[in-house]
């Protein structure tokens with residue numbers, strides 16, 4: 001374990017003036033649902049921590065961090081610039097996340113929050129060593145999109161989630177990553193995962209009772225009016241399907257760099273139109289400076305992570 005100092009002085013680090021400038025894949029329907037689930041849990045005093053496997057530059061993590069309550073822990077696990085443990089995962093990293101560095105993630109995150117989350121830099125397969133069983137109320141699985149890794153991530157998260165906990169699977173139906181679809185629906189048919197709802201990009205489920213969420217979610221969707229939805233029967237249980245085309249994004253956390261003129265190098269191709277102001281009741285971040293650090297975890301050297309992956313392959317029995 002090492003203390004990580006976030007160095008925001010380096011010229012090359014990003015200085016996003018708003019969340020849409022942070023590179024990533026986190027769209028309106030899922031922003032609305034993350035917000036809804038986290039607020040719903042808060043209203044019903046569902047206790048527990050937050051967890052993200054696969055943070056990339058921090059887009060969804062920054063959003064999640066804004067819903068962290070006092071005393072809760074937010075753990076983010078990513079390889080960042082560490083080597084992957086197998087050839088397929090290395091190829092995936094080189095193709096999709098070649099420019100990723102942990103320092104860029106940290107600079108982005110600290111543009112919106114005063115403290116970093118707990119960072120586990122390493123394979124998602126190791127996350128159970130750093131998060132207590134039954135302690136998590138909301139987990140976002142968005143690390144490797146290869147079957148073997150996703151399958152392992154789902155089984156790990158099953159142990160980490162509390163009874164009322166919600167798991168979100170990214171890219172559960174995308175053409176380029178059939179392994180995520182296979183692992184997700186396998187978890188439903190073989191490992192007790194119960195679907196709550198789906199968007200075009202993410203699957204939301206629980207190992208508890210999905211009706212605890214579905215009734216209230218349907219009421220909220222009906223009251224909003226701008227989010228199309230329907231209910232389908234899947235494997236003998238209701239599944240809410242929704243699409244938020246044209247719906248208003250929820251309020252985003254506010255960047256400490258918001259008043260600064262944007263540097264040309266930071267203009268991102270996927271930047272979206274102007275966003276709403278600070279969320280009601282959420283304080284705007286303090287100006288940069290001071291001790292912007294939090295204890296973070298540096299995980300095992302690659303040689304150890306490779307051994308763990310090999311051991312898992314040998315014992316998976318799939």
Ligand SMILES: C[S@@+](CC[C@H](N)C(=O)[O-])C[C@H]1O[C@@H](n2cnc3c(N)ncnc32)[C@H](O)[C@@H]1O
Pocket residue numbers: 023024025026053054055056057058059060061077078079080084089093097100122123124125142143144145149
């Ligand atoms: C799709 S991106 C995450 C996107 C992010 N959640 C967002 O919304 O912008 C996937 C991330 O998973 C990480 N990753 C890939 N394989 C991993 C593994 N085996 N363990 C941990 N992280 C991994 C990559 O470094 C990358 O940052």
